[in-house]
Amino acid sequence: MPTITTADGTDIYYNDLGPKDAQPIMFHHGWPLSGDDWDAQMMFFCLQGFRVIAHDRRGHGRSGQTDHGNEMDTYAADVAALTDHLDLKNAVHIGHSTGGGEVAHYVARARPGRVAKAVLIGAVPPIMVKSEANPGGLPIEVFDGFRAALAANRAQFYIDVPSGPFYGFNRPGATVIQGAIDNWWRQGMMGGIKAHYDCIKAFSETDFTEDLKTIDVPVLLMHGEDDQIVPIDDSARIGITLLKHGTLKTYPGLPHGMCTTHADVINPDLLAFITG
Template structure:
């Protein structure tokens, strides 16, 4: 018995080992602003770094794949991070594309600044990243809030850099109910988001993915605890202030003029069972405002459908990009 238990570490040994592991895996190993740390995975360059925007905000980004390949730029939803696109990043980088994804200001690993959590600043941050990386002939893909951000960037800043646009479960034209938008969601819904976030953000960030985000509240749904945990992890990495302010950005921004200004081919993808951004007041209206838009509806799919159905979504996006 004594010889067997000797192989178990003492509490002190475990603490020392844990501290060493934590130091080895800590963010400062790659978090210096403007520095690049490159890893190689299967011969693919995988770079993680930061840029600093003109107003002094450090924005974290991933830039993987051959630098001379066509770039695909991913825009994440609220309140998540670029990690939400990992299934798509790995899929497309292994198809030979250059893939780029950033953490929106106040989200993920980007700086938790107090101000600037509005669509104008989000778009300016994307423009700064695209300018610094000199990204051209790009495909922009945005989910939910990121779909609005991607559309606004293409319309306002990216006309000379973007070749195609894809939105998934995206918020445009506008989510908030008004006389001009009678099918929208009432302000009480978004006030409820703000109240739940302020009262207990950790619980709120569990309840959203455990329920409507992935459709796990539907009868017969196959619940994946790992997806719930990963959503919670990403949300809790970010700033409560940025997320609180961001509710106004995704619910009250009117993207109507942006959609009308977009001329490049655009694929609007939406789940018919989206409980977060109902399709009737989003995708079905948005596609009518686009000059060159195509709508693809997925029966029974929830808001986070690119996570729970990546095989279907990735294949459809690839076909559109290559088509």
């Protein structure tokens, strides 16, 4: 398996497909998944002639199951180490959910020439948790509930989330894709429970406001209007006001996991932004 070893000794797994001299697209997955969550996008863009890379965040998938470094500063440092190792230049970084936070945190700090564009899909920035400064956020009790469910019975929790709100399968008339549920469970159970527990704090309490303000490259925000995991009004609709070169595209009725359920819609829009 292709891996790099970071400065603190953590192995980071990655998948690198397509011509090595083509423009690179790097995909950043959500919690608690792995790079495999991008299969539909990896194949689409590989067949379009791009170089496509998807890594497993530390503590997730096939990467090291760390009990440390499970926060955004280290996640972004891991990405920087991987992009340096692969010498990615003029890359497009695409992040979903937690991965969108990771993209914002990395791109805001990336060396000149490394990043051409960024895409945040159903992403957590600017900040998820409710506070006086963010009154529209989700109460901390929601995330405490995530932690309690994970610690009590992670295997069941990782069935309940994709069976319900993640893909919108709890909506009346929804077409349930059992394979997507099973694959979500498979990816989640590959990772480490401590890393996944810690990551809940990372995706819910990290404030990405300054990251969004700092980013100088074009950024596309894509968000389902029926996202039950990262509600659009406290994420993309605020995030677009903070970006220097941002574009917001919303999708009526689409869920948090729309890259899987509606890849036929999302992939062409990604391609148009990347090549535009």
